[in-house]
Amino acid sequence: MSGGPRRVRVTSPQTRIALTRRHRPAQHLLPPPQQGADDEQAVEAARALFLRQRRLALRTLGLLGALLLGLSGLLAALPALDRVTVLGFPASWLLLMAAGYPLLLVLAVTHVRAAERAERGRREP
């Protein structure tokens, strides 16, 4: 059982923070968003980035809502789609079974790329 190298407990900084958190109030754990630099300016920049990310998030959420409510609304509004046949399937079934997933993927990829671009712009001014 023993022998071999002694096990050393290794945790990431985040884990350490999470573990120590219960003993201290949260505000002590919050370093300024950017250290060293002019604090006021750093906070301003962080605020701007946050607002940009929030606009992005709202846009994605809006598009997602439009996609889901729009697709189901379309199928509710046009029962005729049940009788149109595409590739052997009723068109409305095909829309429900397969059309949503690629569109969801496009939404997510677009969002993540925009969010990463926003963060890159922040880090490399």
Add this chain to the structure above:
Amino acid sequence: MTGLLAIGLLVVASMAIGVYGVRATRSTTPDFLVASQGVAPGWNAMAIAGEYVSAASVLGLAGLMLKDGIGSLWYAVGFTAGYVVVAALVAGPMRRSGAYTVPDFADYRLGSQAIRKLCAVIVLVIMWLYLVPQFKGAGMVLHLVSGTPYWVGVVLAGAVVTVSIAAGGMRSATYVQGFHYLVKLLFIAVPAVFLVVHAGEDAREAALRVDPSTWSRPLLDVEDAGHPLLATWSVLLATTLGAAGLPHVIMRFHTSATAWTARRVAVGVIVLLGLFYLFPAAYGLLGRVFTPGLGDGGDTDTVTIVLPGEIVPGTWGALLTALVATGAFAAFLSTSSGLLMALAGGLSHDLSRASVPRLRGAVAGGALVAVLLSLPARAVDINVAVGWAFAVAASTFCPLLVLGIWWRGLTATGAAAGLAAGVVSATGAALASLLTDAGPGWLVVLLAHPAAWTVPFAFAVMVAVSLRGTPPEWAERAVLRLHAPEPGARCE
């Protein structure tokens, strides 16, 4: 018997992968809970998908299709759409908070031990609501493949999952669950294709025939209550927003190295889910042709397991049944171990002091309660119960995380009020729909699928109560930090 053998092999293979994982890292409590952060993004996405594709997707989706119609597939769309919300709103900031459970996050953002405890209690509610249909599925599958009584299957399933977690923990779970995703995809997809080919031209045509009944309408009309669009939207709201608040899913994003990878992992999950969800529909469509008896009063959740034997007689049928049964059991095993880990984390980490032995005890205790709750739950549709778990998550943790991450004005009192309002209204509605019969009409829809009103209600309470107080002056820093890129992050 072939089925039982195949399930046995699955359990042994899972354990083997688990033991290898345990060897790779020894379990200190944080490692046991969330794995190390060296997990590769591809594996992590596969593990999340593996954990997420539950009995609801493997058994419940086809079952509900047979019962309520083609519109049940909206569940699958909502389950997948949830990861757009996760990628856009939650994954990155959650990773940066350094919190590994939702109660941890509440503590980080609001600095209140009371909120942590309240969140831990809600974790228990969601996890048990979610575990019961998983155990029902497992008991049913074991009953179908071996003829053992339902309760034996449930107890056996509880024992298997408890032992496999107690032996491993989360580190090995990453690989075990990635493996389970592959098992589910292959063992559901391959038989589906085989059955579609084997069913014959006439059956295929019959399966795709649109008849004038509501079955063929691509909207969710629950028990012919009317108001299909309301029911569809309510289910979409519950599944999409619920996915962003499921404690066991949120935990997994801590295993990504950075916020960037966390977001990309969420996108990967969308691909894996979209791929998987192309197949369960085949069982529902063919089930309407080959097992019409199930639709009139039978347990429709069994259709995925029963169908291969109906279409292909003899040895091949037995083999296919064994495959889908193993896929279903993999779904049970991976989801319920993820759920039990999150539940045990809540019990031992948030409600008391954490240690590995206590965590193992919490896993066993949590599994025992889930087994006891599942014994009388045989008649509950898998997807309906899972839908309630999502509705509760969407009405509690979704507002907490979304407002906590994106609005500095959230206060501890506001969060507590919103959480309480959400959990009481959503579980209350679910209980009411279980115990009463409201008859047809919008009331039955709003009780069976409460998210349409409980989610806006919880958000409104959280915002309104927060606005009456003042957030602490460090609240802005706590929010900005969630959106600040890591200094050393990869940049391409």
